[in-house]
Amino acid sequence: MPQLHLHLLSDSTGETLEMIAKAALAQFEGVEVVRHFWPMVRSQQHLDRIMGEITRNRGLVVFTLVNPEIRIQLESRCAEAQLPTVSALDAVTESLSRMLGQEQLHRPGRQHQMDEAYFARVEAIQFTIAHDDGLLWEEWEEADIVLAGVSRTSKTPTSIYLANRGYKVANIPVVPESPPPPALYRLKRPMVVGLTTSPDRLVQVRRNRLLSLNQAPETDYVDKERVDDEVRYARRMFADNNWPVIDVTRRSIEETAAAVINLHNERRIGQAGTKPV
Known part of the structure; x- marks a missing residue:
């Protein structure tokens, strides 16, 4: 090559x-x-x-x-x-x-000047890193976007990419055995977006992850039936709460982030349109 x-x-x-x-x-x-x-x-x-x-x-x-x-x-x-x-x-x-x-x-x-946009982006990155993987859920109301999804649906890299665009992002893993804090369902300011993927692809990604860590690739984490249940549980949660959903199966991080930004912009325009004149 x-x-x-x-x-x-x-x-x-x-x-x-x-x-x-x-x-x-x-x-x-x-x-x-x-x-x-x-x-x-x-x-x-x-x-x-x-x-x-x-x-x-x-x-x-x-x-x-x-x-x-x-x-x-x-x-x-x-x-x-x-x-x-x-x-x-x-x-x-x-x-x-x-x-x-x-x-x-x-x-x-x-970078020709340290303007407000620069400092806003730095703040967004700091916020996003501090609120990765379900941390500090008490502060989620300060976020612009909250990403939810089962393990290995690219929540963290998508969050970091969005933070570099100036968005404060929190993310939370969806785990059937460990329901999210009730505060997730009461959020007003942030837009909650569900990330999903095909179970077959998810099994492959998880297995590769275990192999890269020199761990046994045959566990419940990659069991096809178990993964099917996880994905169904997450999709049902998204539907029950009327959260927008993005299928990341064939999307790059950049494409997923672009889809999230489009949803966020549409929501902002919709909210502006409903304000009293």
Whole structure:
């Protein structure tokens, strides 16, 4: 299998580059991609430190740099090393400049200032980590979203992804032998979303998890009949409480999170529409 070293170099957090790279790489199969992530490159000294690693792991350099001096240095040094470079946003910013009749501001992306949105996201991440796996249920009313689902339905990674988008998220495992706290059914502010999956897929995921931990893969945790009962119990709970449900069987974490955000936005619009004029 061919291998590609992909260097993602940004003067900001690099989130934009990561999304662009992921979308582009999805168009190719049968390639092993080794990603090298270089965020917050804002000085000549920082560029000097990472150039050695870039030249040792030859590949494609994709960047978003607005500082002309650092950009020129990167392109020059990559050209000397015969490494291809791509500026990820040039075509878009140049087109916008022409259409709007404005010069671009030449400032780094989301991190150019510690604004309210930045601090809100930090707070969301802290809240989400503190309220993982059913913890601190007394504070769930402060959440934006509460995810519920049986074990291994990607509750935690989905919660963290949403937190990075600024949402305060709590999550709780649905276990037939251990009912959730009654407070779950009285929540007003947060939107509760049920995550479900096919029992066959769930058995496979759980078995792989046990094997990765060097544990015996033949327990009640992966018993097909037991898993069927768990999934039915969770789905009945979701239906009884009229909570929206997302089937994660064939969804990536990003796709699940996007579906949750859509539900949250629809709920917010609906609530705004019912307010008295």
